[in-house]
Amino acid sequence: xxxxxxxxxxxxxxxxxxxxxxxxxxxxxxxxxxxxxxxxxxxxxxxxxxxxxxxxxxxxxxxxxxxxxxxxxxxxxxxxxxxxxxxxxxxxxxxxxxxxxxxxxxxxxxxxxxxxxxxxxxxxxxxxxxxxxxxxxxxxxxxxxxxxxxxxxxxxxxxxxxxxxxxxxxxxxxxxxxxxxxxxxxxxxxxxxxxxxxxxxxxxxxxxxxxxxxxxxxxxxxxxxxxxxxxxxxxxxxxxxxxxxxxxxxxxxxxxxxxxxxxxxxxxxxxxxxxxxxxxxxxxxxxxxxxxxxxxxxxxxxxxxxxxxxxxxxxxxxxxxxxxxxxxxxxxxxxxxxxxxxxxxxxxxxxxxxxxxxxxxxxxxxxxxxxxxxxxxxxxxxxxxxxxxxxxxxxxxxxxxxxxxxxxxxxxxxx
Amino acid sequence: xxxxxxxxxxxxxxxxxxxxxxxxxxxxxxxxxxxxxxxxxxxxxxxxxxxxxxxxxxxxxxxxxxxxxxxxxxxxxxxxxx
Numbered sequence: 001x002x003x004x005x006x007x008x009x010x011x012x013x014x015x016x017x018x019x020x021x022x023x024x025x026x027x028x029x030x031x032x033x034x035x036x037x038x039x040x041x042x043x044x045x046x047x048x049x050x051x052x053x054x055x056x057x058x059x060x061x062x063x064x065x066x067x068x069x070x071x072x073x074x075x076x077x078x079x080x081x082x083x084x085x086x087x088x089x090x091x092x093x094x095x096x097x098x099x100x101x102x103x104x105x106x107x108x109x110x111x112x113x114x115x116x117x118x119x120x121x122x123x124x125x126x127x128x129x130x131x132x133x134x135x136x137x138x139x140x141x142x143x144x145x146x147x148x149x150x151x152x153x154x155x156x157x158x159x160x161x162x163x164x165x166x167x168x169x170x171x172x173x174x175x176x177x178x179x180x181x182x183x184x185x186x187x188x189x190x191x192x193x194x195x196x197x198x199x200x201x202x203x204x205x206x207x208x209x210x211x212x213x214x215x216x217x218x219x220x221x222x223x224x225x226x227x228x229x230x231x232x233x234x235x236x237x238x239x240x241x242x243x244x245x246x247x248x249x250x251x252x253x254x255x256x257x258x259x260x261x262x263x264x265x266x267x268x269x270x271x272x273x274x275x276x277x278x279x280x281x282x283x284x285x286x287x288x289x290x291x292x293x294x295x296x297x298x299x300x301x302x303x304x305x306x307x308x309x310x311x312x313x314x315x316x317x318x319x320x321x322x323x324x325x326x327x328x329x330x331x332x333x334x335x336x337x338x339x340x341x342x343x344x345x346x347x348x349x350x351x352x353x354x355x356x357x358x359x360x361x362x363x364x365x366x367x368x369x370x371x372x373x374x375x376x377x378x379x380x381x382x383x384x385x386x387x388x389x390x391x392x393x394x395x396x397x398x399x400x401x402x403x404x405x406x407x408x409x410x411x412x413x414x415x
Numbered sequence: 416x417x418x419x420x421x422x423x424x425x426x427x428x429x430x431x432x433x434x435x436x437x438x439x440x441x442x443x444x445x446x447x448x449x450x451x452x453x454x455x456x457x458x459x460x461x462x463x464x465x466x467x468x469x470x471x472x473x474x475x476x477x478x479x480x481x482x483x484x485x486x487x488x489x490x491x492x493x494x495x496x497x
Contacts, residue, residue: 129466129467131463
């Protein structure tokens with residue numbers, strides 16, 4: 001057993017997703033089949049679908065801070081404050097020089113750059129009308145930095161650019177920094193403001209990978225025979241991570257323990273995923289956690305509802321878990337679309353309550369399972385009551401060949 | 416533009432830049448930064464908005480003239496009535 005100072009636990013959750021602005025709301029939506037996808041329109045691209053968050057932006061920020069900052073920063077600040085409150089930490093007694101902020105992002109700066117170019121176009125491309133805020137808004141540390149400005153955190157902060165594997169990467173960085181003793185509290189997770197850049201919609205459309213459906217709630221349909229692509233969403237999720245010793249000392253509520261993780265690279269293609277590398281990444285995380293595949297109760301899939309990607313992930317999961325009868329499989333993007341840099345953490349957060357309630361939320365919109373995506377114990381349509389759930393493995397994969405896996409265990413106070 | 420029109424134009428810009436502030440009680444002879452929560456970034460914003468809205472170019476050496484409402488109106492009067 002690992003030294004308790006090296007055991008890292010989740011003690012607070014703050015989130016905004018297209019179908020909930022805190023964990024109980026989000027979990028309730030996932031157990032009741034409530035999608036967060038709605039019609040959406042963005043300049044140049046026109047009408048499409050997206051997952052839009054509806055949190056109270058003024059809850060923790062002044063109007064001026066919102067004007068100066070970015071949507072990603074606003075999401076990050078909301079989630080960080082919610083996580084701190086949820087953790088029960090007395091913030092006034094925290095030495096903020098020992099707090100680290102590690103936020104995963106798929107991309108950052110596209111929204112602000114597009115806005116500025118749109119603005120100077122109104123002035124015949126006169127660059128003297130370009131905002132001086134463009135630099136602080138577009139630096140790659142912006143969302144994490146806005147958290148530090150808001151919460152007056154003087155410890156380290158940065159963002160981890162890891163495509164759609166970024167949410168897990170934020171968590172992993174938090175775990176590592178706590179284990180190294182570099183920080184005593186980590187605010188770790190991921191955010192995305194991607195629905196505010198027309199470019200990402202246009203690019204996915206150009207790849208024939210943007211979902212279309214007459215009913216918005218049915219557009220995101222991983223593993224379904226008629227899936228036709230991704231629904232882009234915004235969102236954020238931040239955890240407070242602490243050493244088990246610190247969490248126990250203050251009598252914290254413990255959502256779960258991060259018992260393993262893995263990251264690797266495909267080194268193959270700009271866009272297409274690689275099931276062999278995904279398999280290796282899951283195996284790496286299992287090895288680190290000292291767990292056998294049969295001990296994993298739930299695999300939270302990354303599947304984005306692209307024709308190829310879903311099959312490849314299922315292929316990888318079959319390789320790792322093919323012999324396991326008790327490992328269930330689910331998916332969260334079917335509810336909220338693909339919230340990019342935040343999605344890995346949101347998917348994990350949505351599953352954390354299963355340690356308490358023993359229920360696995362399903363993947364929805366899988367009306368005709370694609371035979372190539374068939375896998376034993378895929379939870380489809382309605383929640384599955386399975387009883388004791390001890391380990392969740394969370395997959396997140398991204399473009400240019402980046403894979404991340406996090407394994408969270410139910411906290412057992414007796415060990 | 417008259418002095419009162421310029422004052423109103425500046426108030427509109429300030430209201431956008433610092434939306435949490437109430438400018439109704441502004442003392443025109445007191446520095447903006449002494450009566451409102453404003454900083455050097457806000458000053459750059461005033462300069463940018465004047466440029467965008469009224470095509471007024473303000474060189475950096477003249478920024479101190481935008482210290483308070485009286486000095487700002489006095490400075491802008493000839494620039495906004497070319």
